[in-house]
Amino acid sequence: MESAVRESSGGVSPVLIPMLFVWPCGGTSVFMSGSFNRWSQLLPMSPVEGCPMVFQTICSIPPGCHQYKFFVDGEWRHDEHQPYMTSEFGIVNTIFLTSERNSFSGVPAPNVPPPPMDVDNNEASVHLPQVSGSTFTEAAGTILEADIIASRLRVSAFLSAHTAYELLPESGKVVALDINLPVKQAFHILYEQGISMVPLWNGAQFVGVLSAMDFILILKELTNRGSNLAEEELETHTISAWKEGKAYLKRQVDEQGRAFSKPLVHVGPDDNLKDVALKILQNNVASVPVLHSPSNDGSFQQLLHMASLSGILKCICRYFRSCSSSLPVLQLPICTIPIGTWVPKIGESNRRPLAMMRPNASLSSALNLLIEAQVSSIPVVDENDSLLDIYSRSDITALAKDKSYTRISLNEMTVHQALQLGQDSYCSFELSRRCQMCLKSDSLHKVIERLANPGVRRLIVVEAGSKRVEGIISLSDVFKFLLS
Ligand SMILES: *[C@@H]1O[C@H](CO)[C@@H](O)[C@H](O)[C@H]1NC(C)=O
Numbered sequence: 001m002e003s004a005v006r007e008s009s010g011g012v013s014p015v016l017i018p019m020l021f022v023w024p025c026g027g028t029s030v031f032m033s034g035s036f037n038r039w040s041q042l043l044p045m046s047p048v049e050g051c052p053m054v055f056q057t058i059c060s061i062p063p064g065c066h067q068y069k070f071f072v073d074g075e076w077r078h079d080e081h082q083p084y085m086t087s088e089f090g091i092v093n094t095i096f097l098t099s100e101r102n103s104f105s106g107v108p109a110p111n112v113p114p115p116p117m118d119v120d121n122n123e124a125s126v127h128l129p130q131v132s133g134s135t136f137t138e139a140a141g142t143i144l145e146a147d148i149i150a151s152r153l154r155v156s157a158f159l160s161a162h163t164a165y166e167l168l169p170e171s172g173k174v175v176a177l178d179i180n181l182p183v184k185q186a187f188h189i190l191y192e193q194g195i196s197m198v199p200l201w202n203g204a205q206f207v208g209v210l211s212a213m214d215f216i217l218i219l220k221e222l223t224n225r226g227s228n229l230a231e232e233e234l235e236t237h238t239i240s241a242w243k244e245g246k247a248y249l250k251r252q253v254d255e256q257g258r259a260f261s262k263p264l265v266h267v268g269p270d271d272n273l274k275d276v277a278l279k280i281l282q283n284n285v286a287s288v289p290v291l292h293s294p295s296n297d298g299s300f301q302q303l304l305h306m307a308s309l310s311g312i313l314k315c316i317c318r319y320f321r322s323c324s325s326s327l328p329v330l331q332l333p334i335c336t337i338p339i340g341t342w343v344p345k346i347g348e349s350n351r352r353p354l355a356m357m358r359p360n361a362s363l364s365s366a367l368n369l370l371i372e373a374q375v376s377s378i379p380v381v382d383e384n385d386s387l388l389d390i391y392s393r394s395d396i397t398a399l400a401k402d403k404s405y406t407r408i409s410l411n412e413m414t415v416h417q418a419l420q421l422g423q424d425s426y427c428s429f430e431l432s433r434r435c436q437m438c439l440k441s442d443s444l445h446k447v448i449e450r451l452a453n454p455g456v457r458r459l460i461v462v463e464a465g466s467k468r469v470e471g472i473i474s475l476s477d478v479f480k481f482l483l484s
């Protein structure tokens, strides 16, 4: 044994012995870290099939005395059934490995006698006061912070070096609307094309966009004025009339901080992806038109594409897929990093609550919430806050189906009815496509891969089993986190 200790502390690089580490006390996100990697890494531990409380990982470590500790759901823990001691990092588990492979491999089982510790370590446990792991937590916090900073720099460098050209599909159509179309027709086109945002053309150039939010405001305005959602109202008004001439509409919109009259937000094909992403975030839009002006004075414009965060995330995933270790933050569970919107815990009174509603809430209250809370979607939950469905801005276009808007009252229709309207059949496939869920223990990598799929704009974080809503992570949240 003495020779083994000398071997590991000597200059010769020792053999590495694969060891199985086990955490037997449950949790959702479990990691370990140890002196053998200088406490510089959090190694993810995987649940053992059939044993819900047990997590394991294999780590190759050199012979000698080692300390290690588990990071379970955000807290540093040790396993009382395995040898442990007090160190400068609080209580840590210990393991002693000789260089003979067979002598000590496998699970460090409870019945193994406590490992002999070298004199220094024993002294440490006697003289150092227990610092209840604060030094250790601080150290680990610094490691997480360093991972996040390094990952942000790499993503930022990648995005700055690539342009919007790379977002263009090989084929595909882009829809644009003439600003003189009646609003009603625009509404139907958005519904039929399954899109929530379309650029507007005035015969000479692109002058703005029409989005699902416009329809929410238009329908609300008609309701407020006491009109039924009369077909003629929508029929006789052109898009430009709504955009330009309506002082009352403008006033309302300005109060919400979204002026209709502001110039068209767009990007060029040579703009780098970081600028494109920042433009989308800063203007709080789902996508921006990519416009190409072959002539110098910009008098002629071609609409190449609608650039969205989803497309940019796809580029990031493709680029880093083969070298995901260069983005260490991807391995972290989403609950350990500052990303997304979460239901505040008891005592966190300063946090803004996560907007949620019951299925029997009126459609008008849902639309008010979408406007006031400035969110793009609201989880629909039961009395226990378990997820039933989700209502998003873009669901407003479902009211165009069979001209439903002519028959309904926003105050009387429930959110549940409004969601059923948009579907041919209220089937579970449709529901699961809309309500994409994840767990707070899921890695950022898993979350990002799913958000890069077309049509997925957000994941609802739920508690396993109960589906109780714990938070939301949207495409914009991912970019706000990566680009901050
Ligand atoms: C929805 O239903 C619950 C009971 O299930 C009731 O307490 C609540 O008042 C209803 N809300 C509306 C807006 O009808």
Ligand SMILES: *[C@@H]1O[C@H](CO)[C@@H](O)[C@H](O)[C@H]1NC(C)=O
Residues within 6 Å of the ligand: 382, 383, 384
């Ligand atoms: C809500 O939780 C309570 C207690 O766990 C349970 O009895 C009830 O059935 C739950 N309600 C729904 C709608 O699942």
